[in-house]
Amino acid sequence: MGSLWHALALAGAMGWEILWALILGFVLSAVVQAVVRRQAITALLGDDSPGALAAASGLGVASSSCSYAAVALARSLFRKGASFTAAMAFEIASTNLVLELGILLALLLGWQFTLAEFVGGPIMIVLIAVLYRILLRRRLVADALRQSEKGLAGSMEGHAAMDMSVAGGGSFLRRLTSAKGRTAISHIFVMEWAAIWRDIAIGLLITGALAAWVPMEFWKNFFLTGDPLLAVLWGPLVGPLVAVVSFVCSIGNVPLAAVLWNGGISFGGVVAFIFADLIILPILNIYRKYYGLRMAAFIAGTFYLTMVIAGYLVELIFWALGLTPRERAARVVEAQVAWNYTTWLNICFLVLAAVLVIRFFRTGGMSMLRMMGGRPAVDASEHPGASST
Incomplete structure (x- = not known):
């Protein structure tokens, strides 16, 4: 029981340490999503040209950080006419390129x-585009499209189908401070948390279990x-595999990355590990349901290869520029909460979160949460909560 409590205490302390940063990131993400209409740029993603890939990447940056929602929305873009390469770039x-x-x-x-993440992300997108131009066959894409048309209802489908962006003209500030803008931000903020809180908790x-129970000597040997030299070569190869079996996706794997970095994984290995949220076992199963077994295997193989190569390239670039960290001092916090700047930041951002949550429930948010729970997905622009003031 003492060991279990130690692991839970470490997990709780780590969560408290990063809480304000999570809230800030999701608020900024909600603000961006509130002024970008996804439907307006879907037509730009019809091929694998540099312009289409740049548009897909920009849409991804302005979108959700939730891996499951990203996978579901990519399928929606693919079904609406986006090229498969552009959907994967998204x-x-x-x-991997989001603010939070x-x-x-x-x-x-x-x-x-x-x-490193913002350097490695574009590298991986370019590598995927090159690999898909060489290896991806039209017949495989056609089979995947037929499979994707069969549909698969679920909570992330509802989340991905929502477009809460504020329509109309006016300045950026006017749109954000309007009643509709505040409502849109509150809805996106709460739905993002609803979609991803389990991943963060897991x-x-x-992270708490590994930090409390696994000796540092094990990581150093592993x-x-x-x-x-072997550590640099081994890190990007094994980093994604650790992510695959850990089941941790999206930003939920950053605390675990801190443990791995302190344990001795290479700089490039950390980058490859963080990229690998898109090939964890539950998401691989979603690929199979969305696109069929052959395309799921193709995605898994090409994603793993590009993650490894991106990890090596980031390692090499940062070594050449002298930017690779020399000390392994990632913040795996002790099992305590103290009155310091982190506590005051958490209080301030918790107040902001509470304001957004209250507005969410006052503007019809519960019905949207029920839709995310598995009811048929609809365009949120037609939902009462999208236009409520």
């Missing part, structure tokens, strides 16, 4: 990891820290 950007991920990486691991629990 997925990568949506889960960058904030959390800087907070727990350091600014170098945030920069990530924290796994990541071959005794041989620096």
Whole structure:
């Protein structure tokens, strides 16, 4: 019981340490999503040209950080006419180039990891585009499209189908401060949390267990820290595999990445590990249901390959520029909560979150949460909550 309590206490302390950063990230994400209409740019994603991939990446950056929602929305874009390559570029950007991920990486691991993620993400998108141009066959895409048309209802389908962006003209500030703008931000904020809180909780629990129960010597041996060259080569290869079996997706894997970094995994291995939220076992099963077994295997293989290569390239680039962190001092916090700047930041952002949650429920939010729970998905622009004031 003492060991269990120690793991839970570490998980709780880590959650408290990152709470304000999570709220800030989701607020910023909601603000961005409130002024971007997804439907307006779907027509730009019809091929795998640089312009289409850039548009897909931009849409991903402005979208959800939830891996499950990103996968579901990518399927929706594919069904509406986006090329399969553009849909996959959207997925990568949506889960690896979002604001909340960058904030959390800087907070727990350091600014170098945030920069690495925003360098490695575009590298992975380019690698995917090249691989798909060479390897992806039209027949496989056609089979995947037929499979995707069969439909698969679920909570992430409802989440992905929602477009809460504010329509109409006016300045950026006017749209955000309008009643509709505040309502849209509150709905997106709450639905993002509803979609991803389990992943964050699981990530924290796994992190607490590993930090409390697994000796540091095990990680040092596993990541071959005794041989620096082998460690650099081994890290990007094994990083994604650790992510696959840990079941942790999206930003929920950042606390675990901190444990792995302190344990000796290479810099490139951490980058590859964080990328691998798109090939964890539950999401691989979703690919199978969405696109069929052959396309699921194709996605898994090409994603893994590009994650490994991106990890190597980031390692090489940062080593050449002298930016690779020299100290392994990621913040895996002790099992305590103190009155410091983190506590005051948490209180301030919890007040902001409470304001958004109250507005969410006052503007018809419960019906949208029920829809996310598995009821038929509809366009939120037709939902009463989207226009409520």
